[in-house]
Amino acid sequence: MRQGTTRHKSENEVLSFKSRMWFRGIITAHVFLAHLTLQGAYAFSISRDSIWIESHSSMRGWGVDVGQCSSAKGHTKQSRAGCGERPPFFNRKWYLSSGVTKEVHAPQPGEGMVLLVFNQRNARLLLHKVFPLGHYWFFWSDFQWYIKNIAPGRLVVLTISVSGTLGLRHTTAMLAKLGSVLAQHLTLQAHWSWIFIKGGRTISETAVVTNLNNIQQHSALPLCSLSELGLGNSSSIEQSRWQYCATEGAMGELCDEHSPLPLPVPFPPSLGSEAATALANIPVILTAGSRHQYLRHTLTVLLSTPGIQLVDLFVILGDAPPPTIKLLYLLNVSYTILPVSGNYNNKLFTYYRNVYEYVAENFAKAPAVIFLDEDVEVSPDFFSYMSQTLWLLKADPSIYCINAFSATGFRELSYHPSRLFRGSVQVEWGYAISLNFIKEALSIWPKESHGIKVILYDYFLYTFVSKERECVFPEVGRSFHYGAGTNTMANLITMERAFLNKTLLQDFGVKLSNVDRLSLAHWKEELQHNISQATVLVGNPCKDNLVTESLNSTQGHSLLVFYHHLDTTEENGIEVPDVTQYYHLYSCFGAWSLSEQGQHKGVGILSLATNVTLYIVGVPYSPYSNLKPNWVPLWDVNSIPEEEFIIVDDNMLHRGEFTVHVPNLNMTTTRLISKLSGL
Incomplete structure (x- = not known):
């Protein structure tokens, strides 16, 4: 395969790595020689069809062009030039308006780390997402989550748009394990582009660590010639799975070709007759929309949780794009779609009101209802915990909710999985309430959010409906809020402290202590x-x-x-x-x-x-x-x-x-060359 070229403004400021062969470890450096440490190398046969990729990273923005050269059309040169005037089948750019200062500045929408995931067989774009990693707090976790959930073998492009290294934080070690030479050494003002195979080899990695120069790199590489999975004698569900996976990125073990999630998901262990009786006829409502990557993770964990009953699980969709619908079909989960309108919190305020109305109409005789969101992971002990506490909703009128999320359960304050508290707290991520409370909330819940001060639905319930009633919650959490949503940008430090610093219990069947002592008297x-x-x-x-x-x-x-x-x-x-x-x-x-x-x-x-x-x-x-x-x-x-x-x-x-820790403050090209070459 022809080695690609790298174009840049100042060659002595650019570090560039190219692989002469896609999967073999012959790595050359534009400035020096280096060996990439790779784990779980992913290999498959190579076709004569190839693609070219051009990536761009600068203070003005980013750009990626991808085009295909087909041997069937007589194109034998594996380069963009070999494709003649044929337009690219993927072209995406984002640039700031002219005149923007070339100094590091507060991030704007569209800036950060750009993630692109392509199908290794046909170079189809599966995922495009920008993580605002010019912000130091919280988003590193979401970026890390997506990288972990990309299936092995996918073609991945990472490039920085304007600024995106400050918030990388913990993810640099993970990127290094995946094969990046430069990720752990990027400066605050660095621009960087990395093209690689998840679990395989680096195709090209280039960075400017000083002087705010832009980089543009070009690579040509062959496509995988293996046929798509799910053909031949596969079952219909397996055929549907691999058809779905051929179009979606970051779907975790569902689309892992080496260790795929079994379908249907294996039934988890039973919690016993006592727990089953306590959970009987309790619907589990999962609210969801367009974030199907989160929904896949939440659902597959939930379906593997001891005590779950598939017959009681219902997904209520606001937004319902095809990837979400297809996912629910694959996992055999019942769903309904409710009309939504508006934007941001106004949209969520009316959506959750509609959800409550739907539940009140369709589960009127349920003893209680459990609610979850699409970006909430439950503990293996989730249903065991609920089975031991739900009775309090009926027994004590001073309690209005049972939270699985721990209001106080920071890692350094969580020691007793069997311990419970009660306090003034809103419904949080993974909670149960009674039908009476739902009806009470609906009686004062405006159909529109106009004219009221509180439009966060959970805080609205806490402020205007709870009426000094309290919630029960564990010292060690049975749920974990891992996703980034509408209100993430409001206070990033709080998001990191309140969500990421919480413990999620990994045991199940824990006997709770003195549950009866939670009654008010x-x-x-x-x-x-x-x-x-x-x-x-x-x-x-x-x-x-x-x-x-x-x-x-x-x-x-x-x-x-x-x-x-x-x-x-x-x-x-x-x-x-x-x-x-x-x-x-x-x-x-x-x-x-x-x-x-x-x-x-x-x-x-x-x-x-x-x-x-x-x-x-x-x-x-x-x-x-x-x-x-x-x-x-x-x-x-x-x-x-x-x-x-x-x-x-x-x-x-x-x-x-x-405290914000800025990495590589004194890093220069000369120092980085010396460090990586062992001099």
């Missing part, structure tokens, strides 16, 4: 007892030795309590605890600090270690304020001395969690 009694028996913490909550000193003085006492000043403020016409008075306090302990959610009547409960539970009591807001001994000083962030507030404001206990 018992919960109050237990809280009063534990708080009154707890060792009082006094001092600055951001001091690194506050907790350890108290534990040392009490021989590792398992119960601690901290009292702080807490008043109320008005929000949407409702009195709520003043976030400005507890924000710093909860941040000091590494807990959720942006709202009262997760607290019970002004009391936060945190597991600081396997044997240490901390109760945080807000005085005078909390009805448990009377438990504060008279001798205990009340900590008030608004009145502490300046030297104490500096400690709180710096919050060195958790500062590292919110």
